[in-house]
Amino acid sequence: MSASRTTKSDKAKSSRPNRIFFDGRLNLEQQRKRAKDLLRALRAGNRTAQQRFVDANHPIGAAGFADIRLANAQLVIARENGFASWPKLKNHIDRITEQNRQISSGNQPVLDTKRTLHLRCGSDIRNGLGIAGFVGDFLEFADPFCQGPVPDLPLDEFISVRADFIASGYHITPKDALARSKREYAALNRLDQYDHVVLWFEHDGYDQLILAFLMDFIATARPATRIELISVGAIPGVERFIGLGQLSPELLIWCWENHRVPVTDAMLETGRTAWKAIRSAMPDALEKFIQTGTSALPHLIPALERHIAELPDPQSGLGLTQKLVLQIARDHGPLPVGKIYAHLMRSYDPLPYLADLMFWSEIQTMMHCKSPLFTLSDNPDQHWPTRILTITATGSDTLAGNQNFLDNFTTTRWVGGTEITPETVGVFYSERLSE
Known part of the structure; x- marks a missing residue:
């Protein structure tokens, strides 16, 4: 069930490019240096530094920025890292460092x-x-x-x-x-x-x-x-x-x-x-579930909100991933498909979830249309991440909402239990718009 690079022995999750993302091991000396740099910038009147204090909800007090000390900058660094205080940040780093030492020594x-x-x-x-x-x-x-x-x-x-x-x-x-x-x-x-x-x-x-x-x-x-x-x-x-x-x-x-x-x-x-709602043939039950909300599984609702964003947009007919692919191609292209995927994972997708071959599957689905949204360099010896994707005039018009992709689409795609085809999408829209 994998979307792995190689064989079924690798899972879809394992093929994500996780090495390009921070592994979570904070370094205390680096954080101290960041605090000193922040303090130095603040004393120089740097407005970005001042805004960081505001964004971190720092209790600046009546003195304003005139009497800021290193401890104040350390509090901002701690909060930017997700901690309530510098001692909590330090305790976390000390704990992780000790665990690293134990792992390295085999103890x-x-x-x-x-x-x-x-x-x-x-x-x-x-x-x-x-x-x-x-x-x-x-x-x-x-x-x-x-x-x-x-x-x-x-x-x-x-x-x-x-x-x-x-x-x-x-x-x-x-x-x-x-x-x-x-x-x-x-x-x-x-x-x-x-x-x-x-x-x-x-x-x-x-x-x-x-x-x-x-x-x-x-x-x-x-x-x-x-x-x-x-x-x-x-x-x-x-x-x-x-x-x-x-x-x-x-x-x-x-x-x-x-x-x-x-x-x-x-x-x-x-x-x-x-x-049950995910498997429904129409998205109404899932939308109702999302609106109701739940605290029992706190990450479920945001994930389902991202999931139903794959339903076709009424104006462009694109799901969110399809829309983001075209946006990246417009903003940065022509680009190798692998670099489009990297942009998607690093910054464009609000809640990225696709492994690399899952992404390639999405690209291939987008190619099932009468007038192409993009072109791909055609070299049988090229691995798909190196193939160059270039947005077409149809792709640009579709992204702008001047054309509807579903008038151009020639196959079937699914969002959970909801089937999306050129033939059924009219019913899909009419039922949604009549609510």
Whole structure:
């Protein structure tokens, strides 16, 4: 079920370019230098430095900026990194540094047992957990529900539909895709063979849709084991948190110590309701669920908001990813497809969730149209990330809303259980606009 670069042995999550993102290991000396530089800039009357104090809600007081000291600048640095105070920042760094020392010396404490199962929607943290000292088993369940059909069908039919999509969307042989799907789904029936199951997830649509499915599955199966959830939306000092796979082993320990909570009945029921709405043929139920809100799974609502942004915009007919691809091509192009993906992940997508081959699948879907939105350099020896994408006049007009992509589109795409085709989209719009 992977969108990996190579084979099905790699998961969609593991193919993300996490090395370009900060791994979370803050350096105390570097933070001290940042505080000194900030203080120096403030004393020089730098307005950006002054605004940073305001943005950090620093209690400047009646004296204003006239009597600012190093401790004041350190408070701003701490708050910019997500801490309430400089001592809290220092304590965090000291803790991470000590864990790094323990890992490097091979003396790290064991945090779980061999009767623990770590369940993750990809393989991106498997090695990191081992380095950090975790000894439990690891299970990947990585069906990317954020792409392809997610219909409301009995499980055996559902697995078959998903395997068909994975085979076609990620260029995997149908036999291999179906075998892998059946194996992953069947493994979920063995959760009660463990004393302790820990679900490792982050805040994006890829993770949260899978988490909703798992909550529904667990609510039905009720495995006789202790189940806990780690769901992470932010990491101290990490400005652009993409996913758990970008984190150092020490930060995985930090997640274990600070974000692990028991799975409750409220979580299960929330996931079950969300999963039913995700599979609905029309998005009304999902929109209603989002409007209702939930605190049981705090990262679910933002992820679902990003998910339904993939529905076609009434004016342009584009989903958000499609729109962002064209925006990047307009702003920076012509560009290699791999660089468009990097722009998407680094800055354009408000909540990035696509692995690289999932992104390439989106590009290929956009190519199914009468008049192309973009051209690709055509060299059979070129790997897809190096192919040059150039926006066309049709692409520019569609991005501007002067043309509707769905009048140009010639195939089918899905957003959860909602099928989007040139034939059905009229019904889709009329029902939405009549509300």
